[in-house]
Amino acid sequence: MVQLEEIRKTFPMEAGPVYALRGVNLHIKRGEMVAITGSSGSGKTTLMNILGCLSSPDSGTYRLAGEEVSNLSQQQLATIRSRRIGFVFQTFNLLPRLNALQNVELPLLYARATAGAIDRARHALERVGLADRVEHFPNQLSGGQCQRVAIARALVNEPSIILADEPTGAVDSVTSQDIMKLFHSLHAEGRTIIIVTHDQGVAAQCERQIVLKDGTVTIPGKGGNS
Amino acid sequence: MLFWTTVRVALQSLYSSGLRSFLAMLGIIIGVGAVISMLAVGAGAQMEVTQKVSNMGTNLLSVRPTRSRSQGAAGAARQNLTLEDAQSLLAIPQIAEVAPIVRDQGQIKYYEQNAPASIIGTAVTYFSTRSLQTERGRIFTEFETEKSMRVVVIGSTLATELFDTTDPLGENIRINGEDFRVIGILKAKGDRDRDNPDQAVIVPYTVAMKKMMGATRIQDIDVRGAENCDMTAIQNDITLMLRKQHNLLPDTDNDFQVFNQAELLETASEVSRTFTVLLGSIAGISMVVGGIGIMNMMLLTVSERTREIGVRKAIGGQNKDILLQFLLESILISCLGGVLGIVFGCGVAVAIENFAGYPTVLEMNSILFALIISTAVGIFFGFYPAWRAAQLDPIEALRWE
Structure with missing residues (x-):
């Protein structure tokens, strides 16, 4: 599903170039649940941005669901994001002026998949257990519920990968467990899930861990090759 | 679908920053208000002109001295038209009637009653060139004119002011110290230009010139062309005739002007044109200021969001x-501002009509025009902030606190 080869990314800085990624090789198969970990400065965020098609690598190839996405324009990347990627953020990032249903519906509208969008959004909310909260606005929901809405928003488009950035970072440990349970059940349905985290407890629950250090993958997880 | 969601989000965000939105709109409100009231005044003046031209017929011309510009007080009217000039015009075949006019202002007295009025000294023909008819009584005759008899036809408003319930016919009134016998009362016209007959007394020009004003010159000459005459030709003929009368050399300018009805009324509505220009510039400036206000607010919104x-x-x-x-x-x-501006402008138009006395006409077209203008302002001044928003790097934007 995800295939990275020799991905490099450098940021020019005044004090000299920062080599954020120095040749990352990574395979993630369809239906895997993978944790990407690493200390700050390891290139974790840069890797996540590239995986999420928010930015392009300087060199190397990235194939997502068989499609080469490493050299696309901003507009093409936006299209890929809307079709292939579901984002879950640490701070939920729901739009405050839209209710749960509208928040979940938005990716469908951006993907121009307007036919039956409301029903699909309602389904996604049912899937995360919020069928009774569709009309609620983000400020009327608890942190855990907000994150569920965000997860519903991420999976409503049937993306190739769900990319979660510290999804449990802003909630208490009990809620954190609920959210991980939800990810497990989505995984059980065959979805591909990538969780970027520095929480060892969360990482340990994934099928395998990919550890970044100084811009390269140091410990290839089981089943990975590099 | 996406469009309506977007509209809804936009409305909500405008609503939630209510005061800020309103302040940003203020320029547009004032600008559109000015546009609407300007167009209403303009249309009102236009309507008045059209109406009068059709009332009076298009074959009325007015000859006036050229306003002198060289001498001190700009616009002071020269006095260079004579009764002979008026007489000479009758030689032009297409001219049906000529009425010499002298004017003055004065106090009219009837016993203890007192009212200001314009005094018009003219010939019998004036009543037909201006389509004036008597409500009661009669107009004066050529005989009375010739004999300089002290008879007067009075305007309807004046009649009420002076006489209240008394019958004015046959009564004597005192005009600037001279006694005149009232022989007729005009039908009300409801005009408001300088020859407003409702507030006037009309006397034979002979009396007016000799006894009251001591004048030898006349101020205007009304000329009515014959049915189906060629007005341009008449205008030319008058010009030639009067140049001859005034012994003007070929290279000197005319010392008189010949106006047709439309031109005449346009001069009369000069004040409303001043209004139009004033409101037009307020509109233009306000629209720019309003646009900048909107741009400012949108830039703020973009950075907040x-x-x-x-x-x-x-x-x-x-x-x-x-x-x-x-x-x-x-x-x-900006459209919301436009709608509020339309309401505001209609209010201003009504106020102008009621307090300044200028007729106003609200046209559907001007409302459409105002909406188009405000949309254009929204697009023009909103584009840059929207473009900035669109160009944001998603990674940077997500990191923004």
Whole structure:
């Protein structure tokens, strides 16, 4: 599903170039649940941005669901994001002026998949257990519920990968467990899930861990090759 | 679907920053208000002109001295038209009637009653050139004119002011110290130009010139062309005739002007044109200021909602989606301002009509025009902020706190 080869990314800085990624090789198969970990400065965020098609690598190839996405324009990347990627953020990032249903519906509208969008959004909310909260606005929901809405928003488009950035970072440990349970059940349905985290407890629950250090993958997880 | 969601979000965001939105709209409100009232005054003046031209017929001309510009007080009227000039015009075949006119202002007295009025000294023909008819009584005759008899036809408003319930016919009134016998009362016209007959006394020019004003010159000459005459030809003939009368050398300018009805009334509505220019410049300036206000607010909105823009981009929003969203927001705010401005402008138009006395006409077209203008302002001044929003890097935008 995800295939990275020799991905490099450098940021020019005044004090000299920062080599954020120095040749990352990574395979993630369809239906895997993978944790990407690493200390700050390891290139974790840069890797996540590239995986999420928010930015392009300087060199190397990235194939997502068989499609080469490493050299696309901003507009093409936006299209890929809307079709292939579901984002879950640490701070939920729901739009405050839209209710749960509208928040979940938005990716469908951006993907121009307007036919039956409301029903699909309602389904996604049912899937995360919020069928009774569709009309609620983000400020009327608890942190855990907000994150569920965000997860519903991420999976409503049937993306190739769900990319979660510290999804449990802003909630208490009990809620954190609920959210991980939800990810497990989505995984059980065959979805591909990538969780970027520095929480060892969360990482340990994934099928395998990919550890970044100084811009390269140091410990290839089981089943990975590099 | 996306469009309506976007509209709804835009409306909500405008609503939630109510006062700020209103202040940003203020320029547009004032600008559109000025446009609407300007067009209403303009249309009102136009309507008045058209109405009068059709009332009076198009074959009326007025000859007036050229306003002197060289001498001190600009616009002071020269006095260079004579009764002979008026007489000479009758030689032009297409001219049916000529009426010499002298004017003055004065106090009219009837016992203890006192009222100001314009005094018009003229010939019998004046009543037909100006389509004046008597409500009661009669107009004076050529005989009475020739004999300089002290008879007067009075305007309807004046009649009420002076006589209240008394019958004015046959009564004597005192005009600037001279006694005149009232022989007729005019039908009400409801005009408001300088020859408003409702507030006038009309006397034979002979009496007016000799006894009252001590004048040898006349101020205007009314000329009525024959049925189906060629007005341009008449205008030329009058010009030639009067140049001859005034012994003007070929290279000197005319010392008189010949106006047709439309031109005459346009001069009369000069004040409303001043209004139009004034309101027009207020409109223009306000629209620019209003546009800048909107741009300012939109830039603020974009920077406040940077994170939201990042999220929208991350979940698949294209640059053009973001652009459209913010553009729609600025168009909505300027259109809303436009609608409020239309209401405001209608209020101003009504006020102008009631307090300044200028007729106003609200046209559907001007309301459409105002809406188009405000939409254009929204697009023009909203584009840059929306473009900035669309160009934001999603990673940077998501990191924004």
